Amino acid sequence: NAGVTQTPKFQVLKTGQSMTLQCAQDMNHNSMYWYRQDPGMGLRLIYYSASEGTTDKGEVPNGYNVSRLNKREFSLRLESAAPSQTSVYFCASSEGQGRLETQYFGPGTRLLVL
C-alpha cells in the first residue's frame, strides 16, 4: 500500500516548455487534489477532482490543466512553463470531498523553471 505517489520527484524546465506531473493513489479514494507550496507561503489549491470524471478550479488555476484519467490517477499539466511556476507541487487524495475528510499527501514534485 504505497498511498499517494508522484512522478517525477524533481524536474528542471526552460521557460515555455511543457510537462505533465503524474499522481496516483491506491487507497480507492474518490477525491484528488493538486496544491503548490512556495517558500514563505502556505499551500494553495490549484485544481481538485471531487470524483472520477469531474474537475474544478481551486485558488490558483491559471497556467495549469488537469486530467482525472481514472479513479486512481490525476495529472497536472503545464502547457508553457513560466518561472513563476517554480514551486513544490503536492498531490493529495481523500475518501470523499466532505468537509471533515482527511487528505493524504504525496511526497511532492520539485519543479524549477529557468
Add this chain to the structure above:
Amino acid sequence: KNQVEQSPQSLIILEGKNCTLQCNYTVSPFSNLRWYKQDTGRGPVSLTIMTFSENTKSNGRYTATLDADTKQSSLHITASQLSDSASYICGAGSYQLTFGKGTKLSVIP
C-alpha cells in the same frame, strides 16, 4: 480575503519540553480547522481535524484547541522528541482550505 496567520515563525526547544503553536484565522466559510506536520522534503501529514463546535482534539502527544469565537487555534506538543522537528501547518475553511505559512519547530538534545 481569507487569511491564516501562524506564530511563531520558528521555535527551538529542548527535548522533553512542551511547546504551543498558534494559529489565527479569518476564513469564510468556516467549518473546520486542521493541523498538519510536514517533515523536511516530505508531504504534510494530518494531525487533527476539528469542527467549529469542537474545543479540543488529541492525537497522542499532540493536542489542538479551537476557539471559534476568537478565531484562534493552538497546537500543544507534550514531552517533545527529536522526531517532532518539522514544520507545523494550520489550515482552515470548509470544502476548500486556506493554509498558514507554518511554524518551523526544532527540538534539540
